[in-house]
Amino acid sequence: MSEADAVEQVDEPGTVSSLASDLRDLGVEAGDTLIVHASLQSLGWVAGGPQAVVDALQDVLTASGTLVMPTHTTQYTDPSVWQDPPVPDHWVERIGESMPPFRPAVTPTRGMGAIPECFRNYPGVVRSEHPLYSFAAWGSAAEDITSDHSLDDGLGDESPLARLYDRGGDVLLLGVGHGSNTSLHLAEYRADVETERTQGTAPLLRDGERVVFEYEDIEHDTDDFGALGAEFEAEVGATQGRVAAATAMLADQPSLIDFAVEWFEANR
Template structure:
């Protein structure tokens, strides 16, 4: 939805105060919640992404914790880039000059405007994984992003599992299950045949930029909509409207447990 479409979708601005009120009506208040959002789907919000972040902070309150993916897929090995690929003769230069991941300054990529704005707040903290970082704010923020291991960065020793251990919630705000990173934790736990991969990331080691290797599994989101729909039908979610967007609030632990079994049976 373009900004013009967002204006046309509403009769009045969707203010941060209205968003916060809609979130509370949905059930968001004082918990640990991992957020996936599309700012344009909400209607025209004064301040755009910043207005949404302010509303989320007001609804969750400092007693709870907000978590968002701030992934940096562009910091992977240049030779595997596909969207777009780069010429082969560029590869040595790109690899040699790629900046190292720095949690405080490296911009996110492909996760939307709200996480990118959220991570820049001075009281937000961010994990150190060069591709799969998460940012957090609130009571448990430091613990949630601490000790994010390089290997299997969306698995057991990741912020996703820290949210799981705290009985957190997933808020899907104007988007769908294809963006639901908690399903990656489920595929890490599921029992099905899959390839192991070796990935690379550019990081600082003792102040010097280095490429480091880490293990992962071959990941896909191709069936995330299917497992999400099955979960909603079999277990259920809280649904409502935030601004003019459809919003779902669900128990992350129940989702991950359900999806782990579903992937084991259907992949």
């Protein structure tokens, strides 16, 4: 979407104050623990772009709350299976040997959008140390949520997603569907369904040295997340509204994950 298209979407520009007002009307409150998945272009034209969105979220939650966003880095997946774009076979070994180590403070996100990429650079934001599935957090529980993120099963019970669940957090989808809802991955681990396991490697920085770590994980599948999310909203319920030009959904994360566990066991 061009900037001209964004202007055409709205009668008035989005601002920090208007976004904050829309978020409060949706039900976001000071002190909440909130994981956000958002599309900047869905909001229409916003004065300040991603910075305004982050500012608005922080203003509403206040420092007594906690703001969390996924800051994943798919550049650390196996280059032999890359398709968007694929790379020549003779590049694969060299890429694996030369990829800089993942460093939470500097490694950019990939494919996550402008808002989490902006957020990870904010003062006071901390980031978990998983080379694929890191999360960034700001606020009162940021350190607790991001610390000790397990390399194995990076979206499972030793991940920030599980700590959000334990804290009774909420999920906010801003202009995106459940296909982007990372919390549903936690339910994949908890559901009693057969899953394939994979192995991977990624470089991390340890005592100033590049060290390649091995890890295991399940194969994730988001193809049915949309159907799952629609049934959750119909049967359990979620708050629907608008934030600027974007369709927004706010839901209780533990209720969503518990529903998803049962749904996966019945449908996968």
